[in-house]
Amino acid sequence: MTTRVLCIRHGETAWNATGRWQGNAPVPLNEEGLAQSMALGRYLAETHTRMDVLYSSPLSRAMQTAEAVAGALNMTVIPEPRLREVDLGDWQGLTMQEAAAWDPERYAAFRADWYNVPPPNGESRNQLKARARAAFDDITARHLHQVIGLVTHGGTLGMLIESLFGKIERPTLTNTSITIVDQNEPGQPWTLVQIAWSPHLEQSPLGETW
Numbered sequence: 208m209t210t211r212v213l214c215i216r217h218g219e220t221a222w223n224a225t226g227r228w229q230g231n232a233p234v235p236l237n238e239e240g241l242a243q244s245m246a247l248g249r250y251l252a253e254t255h256t257r258m259d260v261l262y263s264s265p266l267s268r269a270m271q272t273a274e275a276v277a278g279a280l281n282m283t284v285i286p287e288p289r290l291r292e293v294d295l296g297d298w299q300g301l302t303m304q305e306a307a308a309w310d311p312e313r314y315a316a317f318r319a320d321w322y323n324v325p326p327p328n329g330e331s332r333n334q335l336k337a338r339a340r341a342a343f344d345d346i347t348a349r350h351l352h353q354v355i356g357l358v359t360h361g362g363t364l365g366m367l368i369e370s371l372f373g374k375i376e377r378p379t380l381t382n383t384s385i386t387i388v389d390q391n392e393p394g395q396p397w398t399l400v401q402i403a404w405s406p407h408l409e410q411s412p413l414g415e416t417w
Contacts (some may be wrong), residue, residue: 248279253310296329
């Protein structure tokens with residue numbers, strides 16, 4: 208039997224829309240993000256999508272998204288702190304341009320090797336990748352041969368995908384998009400079934416946001 212994981216990026220926030228780095232800031236969904244999340248929940252319910260368990264980052268934007276899905280599927284959400292977004296340290300709340308102007312030397316080093324160089328008082332991409340993969344491995348081992356929902360963040364999901372499949376060419380992981388991975392048996396490689404899939408967004412009353 209197959210273990211399937213539906214990895215969902217949270218809905219849009221005001222900071223997403225303006226290019227502001229959120230990190231671990233408690234930024235809620237904006238109106239569009241709420242509409243996206245409700246559309247996702249409706250789509251999953253209307254297509255009778257099986258989901259046995261639903262985990263989420265505890266950050267508000269992810270929990271709001273997960274709660275919309277859980278409400279549509281009559282489930283409860285299990286918070287998993289390791290699914291939170293990358294810790295941006297002193298750069299949390301800044302735009303890319305503001306971070307570059309505030310600390311140009313550190314920003315240049317970060318851009319040159321962000322896998323190993325974190326923002327000041329923050330987390331490197333390799334640290335994020337290890338954290339996300341540890342959460343994924345623990346959750347999938349706990350729910351063998353089930354369908355698992357994970358609601359997380361763009362940076363976290365990107366590093367999780369990389370940990371599973373290497374540095375593959377992929378589309379942007381848009382808000383409330385679904386990435387599906389399967390594993391036939393423990394120890395076997397994971398298979399990428401869908402990536403950044405958003406069949407529900409055309410149902411959103413506010414339209415798509417790309």
